[in-house]
Amino acid sequence: MSLYDVIFYLFALVTLVSAFMVVTTKNIVHAAFYLLFTFFGVAGIYALLGADFIAVVQLMVYVGGILVLILFGVMLTNKITNVQIRSGSTNLVAAAVVIGIFAGALLTMMLNTRWLVNPGKTLITTIPQIGSLLVKQYVLIFELLGILLLIALVGAASIARKEEREK
Amino acid sequence: MNVWQLILITLVKIIIIITILLLSVSYLVLFERKISAWAQNRYGPNRVGYWGLLQPFADVFKLLLKEDIVPEAANKFIHSLAPFIALFIAFSTYAVIPFGPQVKIFGEPIKLVVADVNIGVLYVLALTSLGVYGITLAGWSSGSKYSLLGGVRSSAQMISYEVSMGFSIAGVLLTAHSLRPIAIVNAQYGWMWNAILQPIGFITFTVAAFAETNRMPFDLPEAEPELVGGYHTEYSSMKFAGFFLAEYANMIIASAMIVTLYLGGWQIPYIDKLGLSMGLTTILQILAFVVKVGIMLFIFIWVRWTVPRFRYDQLMNLGWKVMFPLSLLNLIWAALLVMIFNL
Amino acid sequence: MIHVSLTHYLVVSAFLFSFGLYGVVTRKNAVMVLMGIELILNSANINFVAFSKFGNYGLNGQIMALFVIILAAAEAAIALAIVLNIYKTFAHVDVDKINNLKE
Numbered sequence: 001m002s003l004y005d006v007i008f009y010l011f012a013l014v015t016l017v018s019a020f021m022v023v024t025t026k027n028i029v030h031a032a033f034y035l036l037f038t039f040f041g042v043a044g045i046y047a048l049l050g051a052d053f054i055a056v057v058q059l060m061v062y063v064g065g066i067l068v069l070i071l072f073g074v075m076l077t078n079k080i081t082n083v084q085i086r087s088g089s090t091n092l093v094a095a096a097v098v099i100g101i102f103a104g105a106l107l108t109m110m111l112n113t114r115w116l117v118n119p120g121k122t123l124i125t126t127i128p129q130i131g132s133l134l135v136k137q138y139v140l141i142f143e144l145l146g147i148l149l150l151i152a153l154v155g156a157a158s159i160a161r162k163e164e165r166e167k
Numbered sequence: 168m169n170v171w172q173l174i175l176i177t178l179v180k181i182i183i184i185i186t187i188l189l190l191s192v193s194y195l196v197l198f199e200r201k202i203s204a205w206a207q208n209r210y211g212p213n214r215v216g217y218w219g220l221l222q223p224f225a226d227v228f229k230l231l232l233k234e235d236i237v238p239e240a241a242n243k244f245i246h247s248l249a250p251f252i253a254l255f256i257a258f259s260t261y262a263v264i265p266f267g268p269q270v271k272i273f274g275e276p277i278k279l280v281v282a283d284v285n286i287g288v289l290y291v292l293a294l295t296s297l298g299v300y301g302i303t304l305a306g307w308s309s310g311s312k313y314s315l316l317g318g319v320r321s322s323a324q325m326i327s328y329e330v331s332m333g334f335s336i337a338g339v340l341l342t343a344h345s346l347r348p349i350a351i352v353n354a355q356y357g358w359m360w361n362a363i364l365q366p367i368g369f370i371t372f373t374v375a376a377f378a379e380t381n382r383m384p385f386d387l388p389e390a391e392p393e394l395v396g397g398y399h400t401e402y403s404s405m406k407f408a409g410f411f412l413a414e415y416a417n418m419i420i421a422s423a424m425i426v427t428l429y430l431g432g433w434q435i436p437y438i439d440k441l442g443l444s445m446g447l448t449t450i451l452q453i454l455a456f457v458v459k460v461g462i463m464l465f466i467f468i469w470v471r472w473t474v475p476r477f478r479y480d481q482l483m484n485l486g487w488k489v490m491f492p493l494s495l496l497n498l499i500w501a502a503l504l505v506m507i508f509n510l
Numbered sequence: 511m512i513h514v515s516l517t518h519y520l521v522v523s524a525f526l527f528s529f530g531l532y533g534v535v536t537r538k539n540a541v542m543v544l545m546g547i548e549l550i551l552n553s554a555n556i557n558f559v560a561f562s563k564f565g566n567y568g569l570n571g572q573i574m575a576l577f578v579i580i581l582a583a584a585e586a587a588i589a590l591a592i593v594l595n596i597y598k599t600f601a602h603v604d605v606d607k608i609n610n611l612k613e
Contacts, residue, residue: 002513003170004513004514005513005514008514008518009514012518012522015522015526016522016525016526016529019525019526019529019530019549020529022529022533022545022546022549023529023530023532023533023536023537023545023546023549028539028541028542029242029245029307029308030244030245031542031545032545033245033304035545035548035549036300038526038549038552039552042526042552042555042556045519045522045556045559046555046556046559046575049519049559049560049562049563050563051559051562051563051572051575052284052285052286053286053289053572053576054555054559054572054575054576054579056286056289056290056292056293057289057576057579058555058579059293059294059296059297060289060292060293060296061579061580061582061583062548062552062579062582063293063296063297064293064295064296064297064299064329065296065326065583065586066548066582066583066586068299068300068303068322068326069586069587069590070541070544070545070548070586070590071303071304071307071322072319072322072590073541073544073590073593073594074541075307075315075319076594076597077540077541077593077594077597077603089536089537089538090536090538090606091535091536092536095532095535095536096532098535099528099531099532099535100528102528102531103524103525103527103528106524106527106528107521107524110517110520110521110524111517111521115516115517115564115565116565117515117516117564117565118564118565118566124285125285125286126569126572127285127286127346129568129569130569130572130573130576133569133570133573134573134576138573141577145577145580145581148581148584149580149583149584152583152584152585152587152588153587155588155591156587156588156590156591157591159588159591159592159594159595160591160594160595
């Protein structure tokens with residue numbers, strides 16, 4: 001068992017345990033907190049896969065952006081001075097059974113398929129290549145995503161403020 | 168050099184850095200109290216030790232001996248975790264900031280940085296965006312209005328100023344052709360400091376750094392007249408000290424980042440023309456880094472005791488309508504520099 | 511002991527996907543459903559990056575992961591704006607009880 005393997009199992013454990021806690025804990029803020037660790041674990045897995053840029057972007061966007069938004073969502077949609085924010089759950093048993101079967105099927109498929117494994121050489125840093133791919137091969141998608149983000153920004157602002165304008 | 172040797176060297180570096188950082192944080196507090204006294208024409212702490220030099224230790228003992236109060240309405244777990252998040256983030260940022268050139272110790276080339284990663288600048292940005300958590304969670308988990316308002320304000324403020332901070336850094340990255348802090352310092356050879364090449368970026372980055380560290384004139388999250396103590400209203404004893412230390416550690420990191428990105432890091436212009444020996448040059452360069460960081464810290468403190476606090480809408484207007492366009496302008500300026508002069 | 515290979519990453523991602531799906535299906539609070547969706551997106555991203563490395567597809571997989579992250583940011587912003595609006599209208603964000611189109 002090499003160092004690489006140990007680190008992989010560590011990150012996988014962090015990711016899966018905290019993901020499990022996210023979907024089972026009652027307190028929403030605790031769930032957001034566990035989600036933080038899930039994102040960290042996934043970032044670690046990206047780093048292990050040689051995707052350094054994606055790992056840092058994961059930290060910056062997911063942890064620094066999306067999770068802050070989610071925390072705001074939690075705080076603004078509950079009585080905020082009440083620290084015991086709970087979330088109910090429904091159909092626990094049925095969901096567990098169906099998703100258990102689904103996960104079993106997914107795992108069987110992943111373990112039994114003979115994947116074409118042909119690892120290329122691992123790059124020391126992926127940033128120059130990603131940069132040139134973004135402005136050459138994927139430039140159209142890149143620009144479209146920029147426009148999409150702008151639309152999302154304007155849309156989110158206008159949706160969230162609509163009520164106040166009517167008053 | 169095998170793996171274990173590498174790990175050992177890194178551990179030694181971490182221990183040295185943490186010790187220096189902790190010591191300088193505690194003395195920075197004294198430094199700030201002395202400068203505030205100077206600004207207000209009084210003496211400042213001068214009882215414990217000569218010139219008050221033992222004051223930091225007295226402060227720590229006082230805070231250790233205080234009772235640790237957790238409010239009834241608080242979420243106990245997150246309430247006690249929040250200061251550690253703030254501290255952890257403050258200290259782990261320092262891993263990628265270089266404080267000197269490569270040196271040879273016992274024949275081994277050693278870089279004077281804990282982790283020379285090729286995405287160092289992104290790492291700092293990512294950790295800065297994590298800084299929101301310590302404060303927001305502290306504010307929320309205390310179960311108090313003032314704390315909550317402080318926490319919410321701080322996250323809105325930090326997210327807003329992160330944007331102009333990121334764009335300012337992009338200008339530096341353009342001229343340095345790298346995300347590696349050491350390469351950025353090396354690119355600022357001679358007089359070509361980024362502060363001179365991109366003055367607008369230097370200003371926007373410095374302002375954003377002030378806002379990110381929640382220092383005056385941007386210390387809205389803990390504005391005493393309106394919010395009692397802001398997000399750390401409900402904290403006492405060592406947990407309060409945690410936030411306190413984190414604030415000062417963040418100040419040191421912000422200064423070190425400004426020095427690395429804009430003021431040439433450890434570089435002294437044209438020192439190689441003087442014909443000094445290697446060892447002396449290295450020592451002088453490390454000293455230069457320390458002095459530059461010290462000057463930036465002095466400016467941080469000086470501004471705090473001179474400039475009044477912004478109102479919240481003024482803060483947001485400044486962030487989005489002044490600093491953000493200016494940082495975009497700087498990006499275009501940097502791109503023009505690279506295009507015309509092939510920097 | 512076998513070395514960590516493509517399958518290990520796929521298994522992690524499968525579990526993450528299942529947890530996310532479980533969260534989406536069982537949770538009542540809209541914000542919690544959103545968290546489940548983020549888990550699912552993350553699991554898909556692990557697959558993209560893993561195949562990008564082990565399948566020798568260059569960096570195309572990583573670019574896809576990058577695009578997914580960007581879209582997730584836009585999605586989270588819009589979704590939370592909608593959730594806030596729901597909260598203003600119904601005074602709760604329980605997705606099971608939001609079933610009338612008129613106020």
